[in-house]
Amino acid sequence: MYLFHQGNLRYSYQLLGAHLMTVGGKQGVRFMVWAPNAEKISVVGMFNEWDGRRHPMEKLNDNGLWCLFIPELTKGTLYKYEILTAHGHLQLKADPYAFASELRPRTASVVHPLGAYHWNDEQWMKRREGMNVYESPLSIYELHLGSWKNIETEIYYNYRDYAEMVIPYVKELGYTHIELLPLTEHPFDRSWGYQATGYYAVTSRYGTPDDFRYFVDQCHAHGIGVILDWVPGHFCKDQHGLRRFDGEALYEYADVKKAEKPQWGTLTFDFARNEVQSFLISNAIYWLKEFHLDGLRVDAVASMLYLDFGKEDGEWEVNEYGGRENLEAVEFLKKMNEAIFDEVPHVLMMAEESTSWPLVSAPTYTGGLGFNYKWNMGWMNDMLQYMQLDPIHRKHHHHLMTFSLYYAFSENFVLPISHDEVVHGKKSLLNKMPGDYWQKFANLRLFLAYMYAHPGKKLLFMGSEFAQFDEWKDMDDLDWELLDYESHKSIFNYMKQLHQLYQEMPALWELDHEQEGFSWIDPHNTEQSILSFVRNSRSPNDQLVVVCNFTPEVYHDYKVGVPENGTYKEIFSSDAIHFGGSGQTNGLKLETTKQSWQGQDYHIHMRIPPLAVSFLKCISKSKEDTHAR
Structure with a gap:
């Protein structure tokens, strides 16, 4: 708990959230949540008819950790937190540390165990340790699972089905890696996962967390690495999510000018808050450790680095030195990358950074941000224009x-032709050509x-490999x-x-x-x-x-x-x-x-x-x- 409040708990998901365990000889689930501004919190679900009077939580410390063990609950239990705010309002919130969620539009969290999946990728993981990625071929196939192939609009295959379809296809083409658009739980299909509510829950659209582990396991069995798009810069405002979690600004900045991202209608994480640092750094390590991912592509890094990103005059304020840099975000990114490469040394941390910020892919001890790769957006813009x-x-x-x-x-650059370049009226790669x-x-x-x-x-978005004529249709599958x-x-x-x-x-x-x-x-x-x-x-x-x-x-x-x-x-x-x-x-x-x-x-x-x-x-x-x- 001390490390969590110091911003240095790299495995906070092992402390917070819902964990199956035995206490006093009884099997059940221990719930723990951070909500320092709450007056009262209860765990509610079908098991108590969503009645907040029956399972109130105990406040463990003045910094706002609440805990409760409920016996006889099992894997698959649906739950939420009923929070009484300091203003006297009751609100239902999904667990920020939930490992699974209900299928949208339902929003309850789901009890799911860690460590139950039996991995079979020891050979791949050992080979990864000895690989010098900088001096190796790296060709990435970026895809959005739901629109790569689906059963019908908004009805998707399971992660295991995708493993059977995607892997042979990518293997035949000769790519070394797959990059998946975000799979953190999100309420709106058309956000493509970039506006999340459940940072620790793999989206239930395509199956369970263990189904996704199977997908990664099978990729590794066929010599294909897996990279996941990850969004630590902002989160969506849906009521059941992180926004004003305990009645006050908690995960987001209290300062509206720093919190609001008007361009996307989302909220910026408070990178100066220690508990938020523990939440996000642990989340990155969670995906890399618990799902054996080979890397994270960090979305919209420029939006984190600059206070004026996507804002007009009057919508932002300068930092303490009179500049437009978000100094807390800069320090957070350095701390995050140091922690990741300390805990999981042989992974890819790729920054989608669209400005000329220096040393993005340089180590922090030389003044860099600590990523090992940066997307070359300048090359992409120039070449597509040409x-x-x-x-x-x-x-x-x-x-x-x-x-x-x-x-x-x-x-250290990646040359990206990503989904952003073939959507929203930009035309497909083929149709850009004169x-x-x-x-x-x-x-x-x-x-x-x-x-x-x-x-x-290299990185190329799906569909370009067979010259799709139409731009990416995010609700339909590719034109096979x-x-x-x-x-x-x-x-x-x-x-x-x-x-x-x-x-x-x-x-x-x-x-x-x-x-x-x-x-x-x-x-x-x-x-x-x-x-x-x-x-x-x-x-x-x-x-x-x-x-x-x-x-x-x-x-x-x-x-x-x-x-x-x-x-x-x-x-x-x-x-x-x-x-x-x-x-x-x-x-x-x-x-x-x-x-x-x-x-x-x-x-x-x-x-x-x-x-x-x-x-x-x-x-x-x-x-x-x-x-x-």
Whole structure:
């Protein structure tokens, strides 16, 4: 209890909430809740006809912990807390630490035991300990379970069913990880889980906590990691949730200007309050420990860091130094990441941070926030803006392609094309692309290949892997019938081959976060919108040359500088016929000429396909100075 009130109890869910146990020889449930402003609290449920007079709780200390053991209650018992506020009002609240909840629209908490599931992923967990994720391939498939595939609108499959459907699909595509939109219990389907009420309860839409554990267990059995979107920045205002939990602002700031998030209609956690720190830090550790998750993607970090995020003048106040930074949130994030990596060292903590805040993915002892990855929102915005341009105009916006390399190694970046980019009128990834039918698919293949060639780990939202035409429809499942059409099936096969190339070539991931992993050949060809560069690994034999053409023009004798003398081979082309391309590939070996070009000691002559990317590899090195073409 002392540690909880100090903000240092990393496993507060083992103290608070509803726990099955034996007391005085009797089996039952011990309930504990934090509500310092309450006058009286009772546990109510079907077992006492929701009568708050029958099971009043005992107040344990002046800091507001209340406790009660009720014998004979079992797993599956429905309950809530009836709270008498200092203002004389009675209110019913779900348990903030409940491990399960009723299926919406019902809102009661459900007694569920910890530690009952038998895990079978020892091999995966041991392998994870020895993995250097920074120098490993990391390709993430982001999905929202309910709209990946459903039985019908608002009627979903069970987590176990999803395991049988999702895992083989993701495995076939070649992704290393799945990232799930939030699964904390939430009242409104269309919030996608980003406005939660039950932070410790996996949503009952898809089954029980143990059903979800099975999903993760099966992912690990098939070599797939699992990342969960997690939202410590704000919570929804539904009456049964955390808002004014004991009649006063408790989990949220008391200061309305700090508490309100008008952009989303939610409330900000009070990051300065010790008990809230224990609640949130324990929650992150809970998901990582109790569900064996491989990482958390922390949502909307910018909204936590800045007091003026999404607010107009007059809706916020400066901090004590006159700045707009939320100093308490900054310290909380550092404390949170220190605790997580102390308790669960080999996980991913990814920040969705959309500003230029420095050192997001740097350790706290160097002044960083302590995450180990940051989403590269700048790259995403620039590239999507560029790709939507008609190719005839791209030469005037060449900087949108090259600017990301000025800062690519300032953080450990993930390149994200997430759900936010293909919803709310933004169009699907395919439909963002300009041109006729063929050019749309060519542009999509070009974009995806450039993404996988660019430094940084990868994330792609579901549906893009088979070129869904419509933007994400959050209440319907994906347009799976498109896979019956050759053009869409070819994109699916393209993604399989691209992932195979990605995983087989250390140059595409081993030095993702080091300047030595990337060097330009020619970033300046604005007139033809052609880029060329080198990706390096720790072995000089794994070097790749990448040539990208962002126009529909074909060049049959294009001169490209290369770093090595010998014979080059085009090992992958996004323009290959079997991908739906025009077939302007380089089938013959490409011999170097010893003549400097584009800052390289040698050059080759090659065919440049339209709206395409070519990956070239030196397959044999020559000791001689010159070779004929």
